[in-house]
Amino acid sequence: MSSTASSRANSPSRPNRGPAAAAENRRALITAAREVYAEGGLNSPFSAVAKRAGVGQGSLYRHFPDRTALAAAVFEDNVRELEEYVAPPERTIDDLLDRVVAQAVVSTAFIELITADMSDPRVAALGARFNALVTQLVERDRSAGRIGAHIDAADVTMAAGMLATELARTEASARPEVGARAKALFVAAFAPRSAD
Incomplete structure (x- = not known):
């Protein structure tokens, strides 16, 4: 032997x-x-x-037969966390954007991968779940007077995507500051207008 x-x-x-x-x-x-x-x-x-x-x-x-399957699994965890986080009635769009920033800061590579393959059914299903939670928050914030009538779920979904994509392209050390600045721009844009 x-x-x-x-x-x-x-x-x-x-x-x-x-x-x-x-x-x-x-x-x-x-x-x-x-x-x-x-x-x-x-x-x-x-x-x-x-x-x-x-x-x-x-x-x-x-x-995970491919990288997209792995990225979708990571984002499924992220979406599940967001769904649980925004479930309490006191949660707002502002809270959602804070959590998106926190997730994006550590998931930048996956953001690049998943946004490159938006037509993949695994990715599309996660997008539908995210849109559903955004719709819930928009209705809640509009009823409470925290956002203007000019804002709908598509606007908030786009803002979250822009925020995550910008963070993916930003140097790691600058991500928290860039996230805070971008979020402040969106919060100002979402605010009720005098005509609302």
Whole structure:
């Protein structure tokens, strides 16, 4: 027996947990993807995600056959977080924009990827969910007099997209300041007008 075979025979092997590990592996891959692409951008090798997550490449491709699938999974988490965040009746469009800035600051590579593939059904479904939560906030803010009658859900959705895209193109150290300035512009544009 060779020394390599002998060492394999003597070392404890990790038990194969099969389907029981699938959800855990998927979560680890999404977390790893956020880290890898935040550090290295979209040019980071896909295999680096599997390595960071501590799973095999086969597992990566079973869960996410391409980069868009992985980006959609990251944004699904983001949209779910936004849905939960804006559910309380006191939440406003201003709160939504704050949260979009916070998410965009750490998800810039995914913003680039997902906005390049808007026709993908996985991306379109996330867009529909985001539009639904924006519509809810617009109705809430209009009823409370916080935004003008000239603003509709499409305006807020566009503003959020512009904000996220601008942050994706901004140097990491300047993102918080740029996010705050852009958000202030949108808040001023959304405010009720004297004729409202």
